[in-house]
Amino acid sequence: MLKKITSLLLSMGQQGAILSLALTTSATAKQVEVHDPVMTKAGDTYYVFSTGPGITYYQSQDMVNWQLTGRVFPDQPSWAQRIAPGFEGHLWAPDIYQKDGRFYLYYSVSAFGKNTSAIGVTVNTTLDPNDPDYRWVDQGIVVRSIPGRDDWNAIDPAIVEDENGDAWMSFGSFWQGLKLVKLDDDLVRLAEPQQWHTIAKRPSEQSDDASAGTGAIEAPYIFKKNGYYYLFVSFDKCCQGMDSTYNVRVGRAKHVTGPYLDKQGRSLLEGGGSLVIEGNQDWVALGHNAAYTFNGQDYLVLHAYERADNALQKLRILPISWQNDWPQVNPDDLNARKTKLLSK
Numbered sequence: 001m002l003k004k005i006t007s008l009l010l011s012m013g014q015q016g017a018i019l020s021l022a023l024t025t026s027a028t029a030k031q032v033e034v035h036d037p038v039m040t041k042a043g044d045t046y047y048v049f050s051t052g053p054g055i056t057y058y059q060s061q062d063m064v065n066w067q068l069t070g071r072v073f074p075d076q077p078s079w080a081q082r083i084a085p086g087f088e089g090h091l092w093a094p095d096i097y098q099k100d101g102r103f104y105l106y107y108s109v110s111a112f113g114k115n116t117s118a119i120g121v122t123v124n125t126t127l128d129p130n131d132p133d134y135r136w137v138d139q140g141i142v143v144r145s146i147p148g149r150d151d152w153n154a155i156d157p158a159i160v161e162d163e164n165g166d167a168w169m170s171f172g173s174f175w176q177g178l179k180l181v182k183l184d185d186d187l188v189r190l191a192e193p194q195q196w197h198t199i200a201k202r203p204s205e206q207s208d209d210a211s212a213g214t215g216a217i218e219a220p221y222i223f224k225k226n227g228y229y230y231l232f233v234s235f236d237k238c239c240q241g242m243d244s245t246y247n248v249r250v251g252r253a254k255h256v257t258g259p260y261l262d263k264q265g266r267s268l269l270e271g272g273g274s275l276v277i278e279g280n281q282d283w284v285a286l287g288h289n290a291a292y293t294f295n296g297q298d299y300l301v302l303h304a305y306e307r308a309d310n311a312l313q314k315l316r317i318l319p320i321s322w323q324n325d326w327p328q329v330n331p332d333d334l335n336a337r338k339t340k341l342l343s344k
Helices: 002-010 014-028
Strands: 038-042 045-050 056-060 065-071 090-099 102-110 117-124 137-145 158-161 167-171 178-182 196-200 217-225 228-235 247-253 274-277 283-294 297-306 312-319 321-323 326-328 340-342
Touching (some): 038 090, 038 283, 038 297, 137 167, 158 217, 178 217, 274 297, 274 326
Antiparallel strands (some): 045 056, 056 065, 102 117, 117 137, 217 228, 283 297
16 A cells, blocks of 8 residues: 555655655654663653663653663673573563662563562663763662562562652562562662552462462552552553553552552452553553653653554553543554654
């Protein structure tokens, strides 16, 4: 079809040739392809970090046109092989958190489908690789899950600061749900005495502690707004290509530790969660979101699987509006708000 339209436009002369070039460029422009994106802004530059070898990250001046910046780890964390034998450098589901002029990048090391997992953190004073002070310093493991000992999975970290300025890390996937634990003031270890909470879970059938079970919930992200803490989670199947069913749900609470309830008053501890966005005729599935405020506008940042591109994952940054203090996004923005990956 594109060739037929291009041929017709070319027959129209110079004006048609210009339109043909624009159409061809629009149709073939490469987008940013990421899983589990998180985002921050430093100065006038936006950065997106994502699952990938060594943690892949990109930068942009406008949230539309992006360049590949590089990777955080040139190889792998020194402790990764010990935690997950056979690990080959593919780090999962990061979160980036700024505090007092330092950037804390939390990340996951895991064996797929097992809770042989750990969350680590690495620290830098700048995100600009051209800055002479650019250097990631790994701080090692923050929390670890072990099969047979733990009924939770130490992946998918996300940091939120409460009303007292204390930092909490939410995390988890499947098993007996999503956890919240308080961090020490240095942000690289757990606060003592340890403070743990379960914040969301779904009914699950498990044969043993080493099995992920059927309670498909993961990727917690807590966002403060309107006097509430909003807990975003992802339901159902990720990473199954065209068979994926990922979708984003939300609940809210007056306190960071919960209880989190959805619009109908159902607890997220009992499988509740109001739908924010799901797949449609153009997008198979979408999820593993984060939420931010940039320049006075709130955004939902996530990955989405495009049907027309064989369920290839694409970065999406969707404006959030609020109705009765609940977040809303426009599904039309999945098609309207594309990204473009620039060549260096």
